[in-house]
Structures are given as structure tokens and as C-alpha cells.
Amino acid sequence: MITMDDIIREGNPILRQVAKEVPLPATEEEKETLKKMLEFLKNSQNEEIAEKYQLRAGIGLAAPQLGISKRMIALYLDDDDGKHYEYTLFNPKIASHSVENTYLPGGEGCLSVDREVPGYVPRHARVKVKAFDIDGKPVTLRLKGYPSIAIQHEIDHLDGILFYDRIDKDEPFKIPDHVFQKEQ
Numbered sequence: 001m002i003t004m005d006d007i008i009r010e011g012n013p014i015l016r017q018v019a020k021e022v023p024l025p026a027t028e029e030e031k032e033t034l035k036k037m038l039e040f041l042k043n044s045q046n047e048e049i050a051e052k053y054q055l056r057a058g059i060g061l062a063a064p065q066l067g068i069s070k071r072m073i074a075l076y077l078d079d080d081d082g083k084h085y086e087y088t089l090f091n092p093k094i095a096s097h098s099v100e101n102t103y104l105p106g107g108e109g110c111l112s113v114d115r116e117v118p119g120y121v122p123r124h125a126r127v128k129v130k131a132f133d134i135d136g137k138p139v140t141l142r143l144k145g146y147p148s149i150a151i152q153h154e155i156d157h158l159d160g161i162l163f164y165d166r167i168d169k170d171e172p173f174k175i176p177d178h179v180f181q182k183e184q
Contacts, residue, residue, distance in 0.1 A: 001036070001039065001040070001053075002037065002039070002040035002042075002066065003053050003054075003057055003086070004053075004054060004056060004068055004101075004111075005155060006109050007061075007066065007112060008064075008065060008066070008116060009068050009112050009113070010110075010112055010114075010162060011110075012067070014064055014067055014069055015064055015065070015112060015157070015162065016160040017064065017069050017160050018143055018158070018159055019052050019062075019063065019070050019072075019157075019158040019159075019160075019164065021062050021070075021073065021091050021122070022070050022071055022090045024071060024090065024091075024131075024132055024136045025058055025136045026090055026134075026136060029154050030070065030090070031134055033063065033066070033068065033072065034072055034074060034088040034089075034134055035088065035134070037063070037066070037072070037073075037074035037088070038062045038076060038086070039062060039153045040058070040074075040075040040087050041057070041058055041059065041060070041061055041074055041076035042059045042076055042118070043055055044052055044056060044057045044106055045057055045058075045059075045076065046123065050087050052125050053161070056111055058151060059075065059076060059077035059150050060073065060074065060075045060076075060077070060129050060150045060154040061074050061111065061153070062154045062155075062157030062158055063158075064089050064157050064158065064160075065111060065112050065157060068128050069087070069108050069181070071087050071091045071092065071158045072088075072089070072090055072114065072157070073087070073088075073151070073154040073157070074087065074094070075086050075087045075089075075150055075151060075154065076132065076143070076145065077147060077149070077150055078087065078136030078146055079162055079183070080145060080146060081094070081163045085143075085147045085150075086092055087131075087133075087134065087135065087141070087151075088130075088134045089133065089139070090131060090132040090133075090134075091092045091131055091132055092129050092130070092131035092151070092153070092154075092155055093129065093130055093131070093155070094124075094129055094155060094171045095128045095129065095130045095140070096127070096128045097124035097127045097128070098125045098126040098128065099129070099178055100124075100125040100126070100179070100180055101122050101123065101124060101125055101148065101177060101178045101179050102122075102123055102124070102145065102176075102179060103120040103121055103122055103123060103149075103175070103176055103179065104120075104121065104126040104146075104149060104180060105120075107119055107120065107121065108121045108149075108153060108163040109163075110139050110153070110162065110163055111112065112157075112162070113162065113163075117164040117167065118172055118173075119164070119168065119173060120165035120167065120168075120173055120175065120176060121153075121155040121163050121164075121166045121167055121173065122166060122176030122177075122179075123147075123148065123149045123152045123153075123166075124152065125144060125145070125148065125179075125180075126142070126143065126144040127141075127142075127144075127151065127152060128140060128142050129141045129143065129144055129151055129155070134150070147162045163181070
């Protein structure tokens with residue numbers, strides 16, 4: 001079982017490396033790692049398990065956060081409408097994206113960053129992601145809103161980018177360009 005002790009923190013050089021593509025078919029070890037990554041996310045969102053093992057809640061995890069420089073991510077979250085998203089992906093890449101941008105008003109956090117970093121993180125409002133599932137089958141995901149933000153955050157990890165790299169250093173709370181506010 002993956003715990004917070006397994007997650008590497010900012011300052012570790014592996015978080016700044018561009019992760020390597022996973023040759024497909026993936027090895028059993030790589031598939032098992034992806035399953036454990038998803039299990040961690042589920043456990044971290046279960047209050048009882050999270051408290052017992054001192055897990056910080058997470059919705060996404062990338063292999064570099066475990067010290068594994070491979071293009072593998074897991075996501076486990078619900079969107080604003082309560083729709084559930086659960087993915088274990090090899091070699092995800094953004095195939096296309098909207099001109100419209102979005103951001104989380106409360107900012108972003110990261111399991112590898114043990115401090116709050118205030119500011120808006122501009123993200124594409126919609127993305128089309130091509131990847132391979134745990135069985136090596138090609139998948140195309142069309143995501144918007146919260147799931148879109150989450151997958152972009154994890155793909156950034158594969159490219160050695162941390163969320164706060166995207167915050168405007170001079171004006172951290174500047175609303176990103178091309179954002180259309182939705183009414184509350």
C-alpha cells in the first residue's frame with residue numbers, strides 16, 4: 001500500500017525531469033504500480049483509512065511523485081455535477097484543448113508540495129487526452145472543468161512542471177486570459 005512516506009516532495013530532482021514513455025505492452029510491475037496509485041487515491045479520500053494511515057486527500061497521482069520517471073497517472077474524482085471519473089493511464093498526452101481557460105478559485109494543491117502556494121493556476125477549460133488504459137488499449141478522453149484541471153496537473157508532473165510554475169509571479173491572483181466566468 002502506498003502511503004505519504006512513498007510520495008517524494010518538492011526539491012527532489014525527479015519531479016523536474018521529463019518522464020519516459022512506457023513501452024507497451026506494459027510490464028506486470030508497471031500495471032501493479034498503476035493499480036496501487038489508484039488505490040492510494042481511493043484510500044486518501046476514505047476518512048477512516050486516511051486518518052488511520054495519515055494520508056492527505058488526493059484526486060490525482062503521477063508516477064514521478066513516487067520516484068518513478070515514467071509516463072503513468074491515476075485520477076479518482078467527482079466533478080461538480082457528481083459524475084465520477086476513475087482512470088489509470090499510460091502515456092497520456094493532450095491532443096487538443098480549448099482556447100478558453102479556467103482556474104480553481106481556491107488555487108491548486110499537490111501531494112508533493114507540503115505548503116500552500118496562493119494564486120490562480122491557469123488551465124485549459126477543455127482538453128482531449130489520448131492515452132492507453134491499464135490493458136494497453138488506446139483511449140480518448142474529452143474532459144472539461146474540474147476533471148480537465150486535474151488531468152492537466154498530472155500530465156504537468158510527467159513534464160517536470162509543478163502547479164506553482166504556472167502562477168503569475170507578479171500577480172498571483174490575476175485572472176487568466178480567455179476565462180469566461182460562469183454564473184453562480
